[in-house]
Amino acid sequence: MPRLIGDRILLREYRREDIHGIRQWCNDPEIVDNLSDIFLYPHTMNASEQYLNSILEGKTDQKGFVIALKDTEDYIGQIDLFRIDWKNRSCELGIVIGMKDYLGRGFGAEAIRLVQNFVFHRMNLNRIQLELHDFNERAYNCYVKCGFKEEGRFREKCFVNGRYVDAIYMSILRKEYVERV
Template identity: 55%
Template sequence: MPRLYGSKIMLREYRIDDLEPMRRWVNDADIVCHLSDIFLYPHPLQASEQFLEEMLEGTSDSRGFVIADPETEAYIGQVNLDRIDWKNRVGSIGIVIGSPENLGKGYGTEALQMLVRFAFLELNLNRLELEVYDFNERACRSYRSCGFREEGRLREKQFKNGRYVDVIVMGLLRSEWLDALETGG
């Protein structure tokens, strides 16, 4: 898998030494409250090791990158295509910035822009999609700035922090992305 370089970050392959920084966020309530219910209970070491092993061996359904510092290659987070439907050319995106001190620096937005470019121009996907909780305003802004549009809202689908929240379904088509490139939008 190629390495991709942006202005603030690089996207690189997973490595064995990524386990330690991954373990720091998988049980951090401030990080996982924005993620799927696979993090509802404490995430055991074995599950993290299994995920990383599958990514290293290429046996996971996910394909993706570690978001890293371009100079030190230190782990910042990860951005993955969690499911790829090759027949219909659709990829489902998952992204996490693994520490509160790295939030709000534009790393996630740049990583998403880089993954979108890779998915459309290298993998020849036609559609990218993701789901986000309605209270995750920072992520919603980032996704919109990358061209994703709200396509639907699953009302009160998830129970989070003592209340039901909406899950927003967002998507981006290759044709929309190309049009935005041409118009500078």
């Protein structure tokens, strides 16, 4: 995939040295509680290396980018596309800003906008969808800011930190994206 260049960030290929950035957040409860249950148990160095190797060796259907600072190309997070459905022209989006110093500063929104343009104008997909926990207000507000619309909720679908929470489903269609830009 090509690099996608924004104002403050660039979306680039994964590199072996990104393991250090991944390891900074993959066992941090403040970060992973907002993500899927694949981080329910401690993520070992071996598991992190296997994950990164699967991407580097092209052994996964996941396609994605490292979110890096434009000036230094340092890893601050990642944004990935899952379950790409070429027949129905859709995909799922996952994003994490793993370096806490960069949370709440608009880097996620900038990465999402770059990926939206790529998905709709380069991949020729029609729909991007995602799922998040109802308590993740920062992510919810970011997705709304980027044009995603709430489609529904699965009530008390996820068990997080001793309580059941709703899973919110959101999406954006190509025509909605085009109207916004």
